[in-house]
Amino acid sequence: xxxxxxxxxxxxxxxxxxxxxxxxxxxxxxxxxxxxxxxxxxxxxxxxxxxxxxxxxxxxxxxxxxxxxxxxxxxxxxxxxxxxxxxxxxxxxxxxxxxxxxxxxxxxxxxxxxxxxxxxxxxxxxxxxxxxxxxxxxxxxxxxxxxxxxxxxxxxxxxxxxxxxxxxxxxxxxxxxxxxxxxxxxxxxxxxxxxxxxxxxxxxxxxxxxxxxxxxxxxxxxxxxxxxxxxxxxxxxxxxxxxxxxxxxxxxxxxxxxxxxxxxxxxxxxxxxxxxxxxxxxxxxxxxxxxxxxxxxxxxxxxxxxxxxxxxxxxxxxxxxxxxxxxxxxxxxxxxxxxxxxxxxxxxxxxxxxxxxxxxxxxxxxxxxxxxxxxxxxxxxxxxxxxxxxxxxxxxxxxxxxxxxxxxxxxxxxxxxxxxxxxxxxxxxxxxxxxxxxxxxxxxxxxxxxxxxxxxxxxxxxxxxxxxxxxxxxxxxxxxxxxxxxxxxxxxxxxxxxxxxxxxxxxxxxxxxxxxxxxxxxxxxxxxxxxxxxxxxxxxxxxxxxxxxxxxxxxxxxxxxxxxxxxxxxxxxxxxxxxxxxxxxxxxxxxxxxxxxxxxxxxxxxxxxxxxxxxxxxxxxxxxxxxxxxxxxxxxxxxxxxxxxxxxxxxxxxxxxxxxxxxxxxxxxxxxxxxxxxxxxxxxxxxxxxxxxxxxxxxxxxxxxxxxxxxxxxxxxxxxxxxxxxxxxxxxxxxxxxxxxxxxxxxxxxxxxxxxxxxxxxxxxxxxxxxxxxxxxxxxxxxx
Numbered sequence: 192x193x194x195x196x197x198x199x200x201x202x203x204x205x206x207x208x209x210x211x212x213x214x215x216x217x218x219x220x221x222x223x224x225x226x227x228x229x230x231x232x233x234x235x236x237x238x239x240x241x242x243x244x245x246x247x248x249x250x251x252x253x254x255x256x257x258x259x260x261x262x263x264x265x266x267x268x269x270x271x272x273x274x275x276x277x278x279x280x281x282x283x284x285x286x287x288x289x290x291x292x293x294x295x296x297x298x299x300x301x302x303x304x305x306x307x308x309x310x311x312x313x314x315x316x317x318x319x320x321x322x323x324x325x326x327x328x329x330x331x332x333x334x335x336x337x338x339x340x341x342x343x344x345x346x347x348x349x350x351x352x353x354x355x356x357x358x359x360x361x362x363x364x365x366x367x368x369x370x371x372x373x374x375x376x377x378x379x380x381x382x383x384x385x386x387x388x389x390x391x392x393x394x395x396x397x398x399x400x401x402x403x404x405x406x407x408x409x410x411x412x413x414x415x416x417x418x419x420x421x422x423x424x425x426x427x428x429x430x431x432x433x434x435x436x437x438x439x440x441x442x443x444x445x446x447x448x449x450x451x452x453x454x455x456x457x458x459x460x461x462x463x464x465x466x467x468x469x470x471x472x473x474x475x476x477x478x479x480x481x482x483x484x485x486x487x488x489x490x491x492x493x494x495x496x497x498x499x500x501x502x503x504x505x506x507x508x509x510x511x512x513x514x515x516x517x518x519x520x521x522x523x524x525x526x527x528x529x530x531x532x533x534x535x536x537x538x539x540x541x542x543x544x545x546x547x548x549x550x551x552x553x554x555x556x557x558x559x560x561x562x563x564x565x566x567x568x569x570x571x572x573x574x575x576x577x578x579x580x581x582x583x584x585x586x587x588x589x590x591x592x593x594x595x596x597x598x599x600x601x602x603x604x605x606x607x608x609x610x611x612x613x614x615x616x617x618x619x620x621x622x623x624x625x626x627x628x629x630x631x632x633x634x635x636x637x638x639x640x641x642x643x644x645x646x647x648x649x650x651x652x653x654x655x656x657x658x659x660x661x662x663x664x665x666x667x668x669x670x671x672x673x674x675x676x677x678x679x680x681x682x683x684x685x686x687x688x689x690x691x692x693x694x695x696x697x698x699x700x701x702x703x704x705x706x707x708x709x710x711x712x713x714x715x716x717x718x719x720x721x722x723x724x725x726x727x728x729x730x731x732x733x734x735x736x737x738x739x740x741x742x743x744x745x746x747x748x749x750x751x752x753x754x755x756x757x758x759x760x761x762x763x764x765x766x767x768x769x770x771x772x773x774x775x776x777x778x779x780x781x782x783x784x785x786x787x788x789x790x791x792x793x794x795x796x797x798x799x800x801x802x803x804x805x806x807x808x809x810x811x812x813x814x815x816x817x818x819x820x821x822x823x824x825x826x827x828x829x830x831x832x833x834x835x836x837x838x839x840x841x842x843x844x845x846x847x848x849x850x851x852x853x854x855x856x857x858x859x860x861x862x863x864x865x866x867x868x869x870x871x872x873x874x875x876x877x878x879x880x881x882x883x884x885x886x887x888x889x890x891x892x893x894x895x896x897x898x899x900x901x902x903x904x905x906x907x908x909x910x911x912x913x914x915x916x917x918x919x920x921x922x923x924x925x926x927x928x929x930x931x932x933x934x935x936x937x938x939x940x941x942x943x944x945x946x947x948x949x950x951x952x953x954x955x956x957x958x959x960x961x962x963x964x965x966x967x968x969x970x971x972x973x974x975x
Contacts, residue, residue: 198518198520198521199294199520199521199524201461201462201465201521202458202517202521202522202524202525203524203528204461204465205457205458205461205525206524206525206528206529207222207528208461209573210222210528210529210532216532216533216536217532217535217536217539220535220539222528222531222532222535263290263291263292263531263534263561263565264290264291264292265291265292265293265294265524265527266291266292266293266294266295267293267294267295267520267523268294268295268296268427268520269295269401269403270293270295270296270298270300270301270345273291273293273295273298273301273307273310274300274301274307290309290311290534290561290562290565291309291310291311292310292311292312292313292527292530292531293310293311293312293313293314294313294314294520294523294524294527295314295520295523296314296317296425296427296519297312297314297315297316297317297585297588298312298345299348300344302582302585304582308562309562311530311565311566311580311582312582312585313523313524313526313527313530314450314519314523314588315450315585315586315587315588316585316586316587316588317587317588318587318588318613319587319588319590319611319613320349320425320448320588320590321349321352321353321355321356322356322613322620323448323590323611323613323620323621324353324356324397324423324448325353325356325357325360325362326611326620326621327423327446327592327609327611327621327623328360328362328395328423329360329362330621330623331637332637332639332641332645333362333394333395333421333639333640333641334361334362334363334640334641334642334661335362335363335365335392335393335395335640335641335642335661336362336363336364336365336393336395336396336397336423336640337364337365337366337367337368337387337388337391337393337395337396337397337420338350338353338364338366338367338368338396338397338399339367339368339370339384339388339396339397339398339399339400339406339409339410340367340368340369340370340398340399340400340406341369341370341372341399341400341401341404341405341406342369342370342371342372343372343400345400346369346399346400349399350367350369350399353397361660361661362661363642363659363660363661363662364659365391365392365393365642365659366387366388366391366393368384368387368388368409370384370400370404370405370406370409371405372404372405373405374405374408377405377408377409381409381412384409385412385413385416385418388413388418388420389416389418392642393420393640393642394420394421394638394639394640395420395421395423395640396420396421396422396423397422397423397424398410398422398423398424398428399424399425400427401427402427402428421444421445421446421638421640422444422445422446423445423446423448424445424446424447424448425447425448425449426447426448426449426450426518426519426520426593427519428447444594444595444628444629444630444638445594445595446592446593446594447592447593447594447605448590448591448592448593448611449518449519449590449591449592449593450519450522450588450589450590450591451588451589451590451591451610451612452517452522452574452576453574453575453576454516454574455516455517455522455525455573455574458516458517459516516605525572526572526576526578529570529572529573529578530565530568530570530578530580533568533570534561534564534565534568534580535561537564537568538560538561538564541560541564565580566580566581566582567580567581568580569581587613589610589611589612589613589614590610590611590612591607591609591610592607592608592609592610592611592623593605593606593607593608594606594607594608594627594628594629595629596629597629606627607627608623608624608627608628609621609622609623609624609627610622625637641661642658642659642661642662642663643661643662643663643664643665644665645677645678646663646665646674646677646678646679647665647677648673648674648675648676648677648679648694648695648696649667649668649673649674649694649695649696650665650666650667650668650674650679650695651665651666651667651668651674651679651680651681651682652664652665652666652678652679652680653665653666667695668682668691668695669682670691671684671685671690671691671858672684672685672691672695673685673691673692673695673696673697673698674695674696675696675697682695685698686698687852687854687861688700688701688854688861689701690858690859699859701854701859701860701861702859702860702861703860703861703863704857704860704861704862704863704931705770705771705772705862705863705864705931705934706768706769706770706864706931706934706935706938707769707770707771708769708770710931712931712935713769713770713935716765716769716935716938716939716942717766717769719942720762720763720765720766720938720942721762721766723762723942723945723946723949724759724762724763726949727755727758727759727762727949728759730755730949730953730954730957731752731755731756731759733957733960733961734748734751734752734755734953734956735752737960740960742956742959742960742966743956743960745903747797747798747801749825750794750797750798750801751798751953753790753794753828754791754794754795754798754948754952755949755953757787757788757790757791757794758791758945758948758949760783760787761784761787761788761791761941761945762941762942762945764779764780764783764784764787764941765784765938765941765942767779767780767783767784768780768865768934768937768938768941769934769938771863772850772863772864772865773850774849774850776865777848777849777850777865777866778843778847778848780848780865781842781848781865781867781873782839782842782843784941785835785838785839785876785877785880786832786835786836786839788880788941788944789831789832789834789835789879789880789883790828790831790832791945791948792831792880792883792884792887792914793827793828793830793831793832793883794828795884795887795891795907795910795911795948795952796827796831796883796886796887796890797825797827797828798903798907799887799890799891799894799904799907800827800890802891802894802903802904802907803890803893803894803904831883834879835876835879835880838872838875838876838879839876841872842868842869842872842873842876845868845869845872846868846869846872847868848865848866848867848868849865849866849868850863850864850865850866851863851864851865851866852864853929853930855929856929856930856932857929857930857931860930862930862931864930864931864933864934865934877918877922880918881915881918884911884914884915884918885911885915887907887911888908888911888912888915891904891905891907891908891911892908894907903952903956906951906952906955907951907952909951910947910948910950910951910952913944913947913948913951914944914947914948917940917943917944917947918940918944920940921936921937921940924936925937
């Protein structure tokens with residue numbers, strides 16, 4: 192990476208000049224350096240580059256120069272170079288421990304104090320890099336992404352951490368390209384890696400690994416083949432491209448996570464005004480230019496170097512090589528230079544305090560305690576960022592998110608479009624300015640990278656078997672369930688007092704309803720009840736007016752009056768079932784209904800027994816005439832009614848009726864109705880009435896053929912048949928209806944059964960009284 196070397200040297204020159212101009216840091220002492228040549232082997236991917244300094248050395252990565260006893264070694268950017276520094280020192284006959292600083296990315300291996308006791312890492316930890324990348328993916332709703340890493344410990348660890356964050360945030364990996372470090376192995380698998388990317392539907396790819404590696408070779412190959420993707424990567428890949436670099440016009444976009452630090456505004460001016468002739472220690476423009484062009488694909492640049500002026504070459508390099516702001520590695524070199532200066536400054540102060548100023552010139556070479564000083568160095572650099580050399584107190588990095596703006600002639604500018612800080616609350620960690628992003632599509636519409644389109648409100652995810660969690664179908668929400676947001680895994684059931692709308696995306700309040708008089712059904716039933724009540728009253732009036740006629744006297748007119756009054760109240764009690772229920776009406780409607788019907792049916796039973804005894808017991812030779820004469824049959828009604836009242840007492844004492852709501856029977860409505868309490872007792876009282884009706888029907892059936900002019904046994908038989916048929920039908924229909932229709936069925940059964948008794952028993956008699964009065968006379972009766 193020759194271009195990087197040029198940037199590193201400029202960053203070092205800038206830092207050294209600032210330090211030497213600072214009167215408060217190393218006063219009366221000049222920090223100087225010497226730059227030796229570098230070598231680039233075009234047959235490998237390694238760059239053997241430079242070294243500096245008499246008091247401050249830089250190695251990058253596999254080259255070393257002579258050092259004094261107080262030299263501090265600067266290594267990087269590759270962490271492997273830092274791990275080999277001990278071996279290199281031994282090869283160059285430097286057996287004593289040397290303090291070394293690495294300016295490359297933070298690596299956990301280099302934190303092993305037992306293995307590297309004199310090594311310091313300038314870069315902060317990248318603990319939250321996976322979270323930062325996942326937060327960006329969530330911000331743009333990219334849930335289907337690819338990953339390309341190098342096959343080394345750092346790549347595998349990054350993959351593990353990234354996968355955990357993705358799993359927590361429901362983001363899926365479409366593919367994972369693990370690029371081998373060995374070039375021969377990579378060449379054998381290159382086609383497979385390429386096919387994984389181009390055949391995948393993922394439009395976003397995360398790249399993590401070292402440059403100047405097989406990963407870069409793979410990346411360049413994809414570029415040559417026209418692979419269009421959105422790349423999310425780190426500052427290792429933020430080099431502004433030249434014509435001989437990546438064809439970024441083919442890319443949809445690139446997002447770079449760079450360590451956050453304040454801008455060094457004077458660095459740009461330094462680059463524009465630097466004069467290499469002022470550096471007497473072997474740093475020449477020709478030397479740096481050769482370092483750049485030696486690995487160039489075009490050798491013609493090297494041949495023409497002698498024909499170019501210094502200003503011309505520098506101007507060309509600045510326009511086509513790199514960004515004029517500091518990247519992460521250059522910023523680490525900048526801080527490393529200041530760390531060394533502060534360490535020497537502290538050492539100088541300590542020695543002056545001990546031995547006096549007269550021995551200062553000799554004390555700078557006594558560096559055995561430099562390491563002890565270095566590990567305790569803490570300072571604030573000139574731009575206000577804190578620097579702590581204690582490796583046990585390494586902070587976690589904050590990130591700037593960078594993006595590129597395109598300009599004519601393949602020029603691009605790196606622009607900061609957001610930040611990520613792990614020290615804020617979760618919902619405030621990421622900030623992205625969408626207005627600052629320039630998409631390759633030419634508009635501000637965010638590209639989509641999903642396996643399945645997000646389910647809209649009203650639908651839920653239905654995961655596809657055997658595929659990643661991000662691949663799913665969208666299924667409509669079930670009845671009375673909603674999803675009011677996009678991409679919901681499960682629908683949410685509406686509360687009982689609400690119901691789902693047609694789109695199943697919100698719950699609406701249910702309308703409270705009941706069998707009201709305003710409803711057409713309630714109004715019809717109420718009119719029927721009032722109509723039958725009026726008819727019953729009319730019949731009673733007719734019977735009272737013609738109470739002395741034979742047809743009224745026959746079959747005990749007192750029982751007829753009791754039956755008519757019972758039927759009148761049966762019709763009226765049905766009105767208790769209509770209207771807004773309350774506790775009083777709930778109790779009255781059930782108890783009144785069963786008691787009145789018990790009276791009516793027991794009256795019919797008394798009438799049928801009266802008919803039967805009138806023709807059986809009063810025959811010549813019978814001894815049970817006293818039953819009719821003594822009025823014993825009149826006790827049938829109160830006895831049967833008292834038994835029913837006993838059942839009602841048990842009902843009200845154990846589980847009485849109460850006001851209840853039904854939120855499920857009718858869609859969009861909450862039905863207020865009376866709950867019968869104990870269903871068992873309710874069916875017991877109905878069963879008691881039914882048993883009375885069956886007894887009445889049996890007795891009437893036995894007396895149906897008895898000879899008599901006004902014998903009503905046939906009418907009683909038919910009335911009981913109608914009554915039983917109505918209530919058997921009620922029991923069947925009642926179980927299959929819900930809501931207010933259950934109430935309507937009960938009311939209709941009351942009206943129908945009561946109307947059956949009224950019509951079958953009294954209508955024929957009223958017909959004779961009103962339309963055939965000649966038949967209803969004592970003379971006609973005597974003639975017969």
